[in-house]
Amino acid sequence: xxxxxxxxxxxxxxxxxxxxxxxxxxxxxxxxxxxxxxxxxxxxxxxxxxxxxxxxxxxxxxxxxxxxxxxxxxxxxxxxxxxxxxxxxxxxxxxxxxxxxxxxxxxxxxxxxxxxxxxxxxxxxxxxxxxxxxxxxxxxxxxxxxxxxxxxxxxxxxxxxxxxxxxxxxxxxxxxxxxxxxxxxxxxxxxxxxxxxxxxxxxxxxxxxxxxxxxxxxxxxxxxxxxxxxxxxxxxxxxxxxxxxxxxxxxxxxxxxxxxxxxxxxxxxx
Numbered sequence: 001x002x003x004x005x006x007x008x009x010x011x012x013x014x015x016x017x018x019x020x021x022x023x024x025x026x027x028x029x030x031x032x033x034x035x036x037x038x039x040x041x042x043x044x045x046x047x048x049x050x051x052x053x054x055x056x057x058x059x060x061x062x063x064x065x066x067x068x069x070x071x072x073x074x075x076x077x078x079x080x081x082x083x084x085x086x087x088x089x090x091x092x093x094x095x096x097x098x099x100x101x102x103x104x105x106x107x108x109x110x111x112x113x114x115x116x117x118x119x120x121x122x123x124x125x126x127x128x129x130x131x132x133x134x135x136x137x138x139x140x141x142x143x144x145x146x147x148x149x150x151x152x153x154x155x156x157x158x159x160x161x162x163x164x165x166x167x168x169x170x171x172x173x174x175x176x177x178x179x180x181x182x183x184x185x186x187x188x189x190x191x192x193x194x195x196x197x198x199x200x201x202x203x204x205x206x207x208x209x210x211x212x213x214x215x216x217x218x219x220x221x222x223x224x225x226x227x228x229x230x231x232x233x234x235x236x237x238x239x240x241x242x243x244x245x246x247x248x249x250x251x252x253x254x255x256x257x258x259x260x261x262x263x264x265x266x267x268x269x270x
């Protein structure tokens with residue numbers, strides 16, 4: 001009578017095990033960036049939807065205020081409306097109402113109800129301060145209780161809609177809002193961009209600014225592109241440099257900040 005020998009299982013050798021681990025590591029290195037990009041694309045869609053709602057809120061505001069756009073910042077009890085407050089050598093407009101308690105984000109809030117519409121889910125600074133000991137979110141938040149803090153993610157095009165542009169660049173006596181009849185081509189002037197700074201507006205001069213942390217920039221991006229809402233309410237996702245090459249900052253008016261002149265974008269925008 002024959003006795004059957006037990007079946008012996010062959011184990012992996014060390015070389016084979018290391019080879020399998022190397023293949024898994026290689027696949028992970030290839031797939032993780034793909035997953036990250038896919039996740040960011042989903043967040044970008046949400047950010048785009050929020051931006052669209054912000055645009056509708058501004059359009060409703062215009063209906064109530066004779067086709068004028070909300071100013072970047074408004075006068076309040078401690079900041080009087082005056083003329084241009086620029087000092088010599090400053091290339092961008094100043095109004096004297098900087099650090100005010102009222103800005104365009106505040107005045108459109110009644111038209112959107114939910115303040116979280118003003119936050120982009122992929123913006124790391126939407127509800128968090130970029131530097132220590134600073135109130136998070138919108139620049140006006142120090143005037144309010146935490147329950148009334150606004151997030152940040154969207155900035156008005158300050159090259160055109162900044163309240164001091166007419167006074168500083170056109171020689172007018174007072175700051176004022178811009179109006180729809182002033183614009184020649186509403187499809188080639190953007191109204192809102194994506195921001196990582198608490199300032200309510202960013203002009204083309206900010207293209208050369210660095211972020212609070214290296215590699216972030218002050219304009220928020222999604223896989224190398226930023227969303228821009230145009231005055232006619234359409235949205236485009238563009239590389240930041242296109243805003244200069246396509247002349248999307250100031251309609252027919254000159255950009256006296258020189259923000260797009262000799263443009264050399266920081267590495268985080270490349």
